[in-house]
Amino acid sequence: MKPLRIAVAKGRLEQKTLDLLEFMGMDCSCAADKGRKLIIPIDGGKLEMVLAKAPDIITYVEHGVCDIGIVGKDTIMESGQSLFEVMDLGFGKCRMVLATYKDKDFYKGFAAKTVATKYPNIARNYFEAKGMDVDIVKIEGSVELAPLLDLADGIVDIVETGSTLKANGLEEKEVIAHLSARLIVNIASMKMRKEEIQSFLNRLELALKGVK
């Protein structure tokens, strides 16, 4: 039987996930000296951990080449389509917000607004639901720059503490969504490997309570 494959976003979520897996009693020693390896055997190869960039996790899980993924809710909102989102892991908490200049009313005036974001789909869905026409500009780096340079009226971005916004004279105006790390499962894997996945989920749920 092939090992279950779990894709994890590199960086912050990676360490958290390893802590959890260790707490579940899995041998994660291979992760310590992984070097540049991208696929890491866990618990003597019973599980395979795939390290990838967040949006790619959605791709790998949707195509079924990874059975499970651990990824932020923002990534699911931006690019997830057909997958099961079965667990809120509770860590990596932050929020998706609409922000603009401290003293500015984003909605004031009749001119169509321009919004800068790394998350064009989230921004579009948000304003579409409000029935608003908004021009969306995709920015890859520091989104806060766009209003400062007068390219945009506001930004849609992730905020954890709000200090970057504050340092640049911007302010959170509306919360679009509360975010945290989620566990996603491929639709076919959920059906074909139900027992394995269910037992993994049960152990993970216990570990989450233990770690907290």
Place this chain on the structure above:
Amino acid sequence: MKTYQLITPKGTKDILLEECEAKRWIEARLRQVYTGYGYHEVVTPGIEYLDVFQAGGCNTGSENMFKLIDNEGRILVLRPDSTAPIARMVSTRLKHSVRPVRLFYNQRVYRQKGMYTGKSTETSQMGIELIGANTSKTDLEVIAMAAEALESCCKQEYRIEIGHCGFFEALIGRLEADDNQKEQIRLLIGAKNYAALNDLLDTLDQGETAAALKLLPRLFGGQEVFEAAGEIFEDAQTKKILDNLRWIYYSLIQMGLKKSVMLDLGFVNDNNYYTGVIFQGYIQGTGEAVLSGGRYDQLLSRFGDPMPAIGFGVNVDRLTKLRLAQGPQDDLSVPQILVYGEPGYEVLCLQYAQTLRQQPGMIVENALLGSREECLAYAQSKGISKLHIVGQTIEIISVETAGGARG
């Protein structure tokens, strides 16, 4: 040379040689199953009026259809599915035929997909529609046939998962919530998003209905599902659905499908397309369903001829991919004989080849080359083991082939 002269449109591809052979093999196996049950093949146009697929006629949204405008300004679409056109056809052309009508199709469907997702916009589907019968016996026959279809063309483990959209609909009908919230709940159950579902339901209702909705997406797996479901579906309406499903499930097990059949009562409906039993087929090694189907008793009434119906479609491309992944199965048929006519014997050579082909399964290729040396080299490189030279006499030369060489 222009770029778009050399490539196929996004999401489409050429299917050639081994892949084409594997695809036809799958199609032949499915055809054998379908015709064996008394289904007859139909072909519908590649383009249809948009109206055929609108207002619940199709579970593909119109934003995902390829559209054309005809010379009178009407909107046409490349067929995004085959069920609605067949419903149109049955309710018009086959209006007075004996029921039930059993039809199958083998055609391509077109749906727009996101950029760079690796998903095809053009998909070969081969499926059946059984129109004019709505008993449990009908559902059982169709699901058993779906299992047989998968079994006939894949060696891997497969699962047929059955559910019914009536559970969700009964529960959501009883819940006090606005349409927006109900839609949210539908999406969350479909995504098995337990956490968000619980949060949302906690704000709405504390009663039995909310508790049952929370449990619904977890009700998948084997027969244990019936025990859990029995506790929440006690009213006459849902109990009847559950009893029916139980009968189908245990009948399939009696047919020896215990390992393959499973349940998911948390199946929710897109666009209210399905009205009863719903089922999907999965195969080890594919990330998505390879077969999907269900009962759609409202569709025919949209075409003015209300009739119950059930059907399923198989994604032939995914099965082809699986077959190819197992390594070469279908050797491209190499001709057994190459015939070459000496100058002046061209007609005789063609006639000679015709008589050879009368033997069943015999493939004979006419050599179009200028000399016997060239023919020998050609036969070698294509792996043809015999060269017949037609002149005053017929000379038969055994060709030493490398084996497995392909042209």
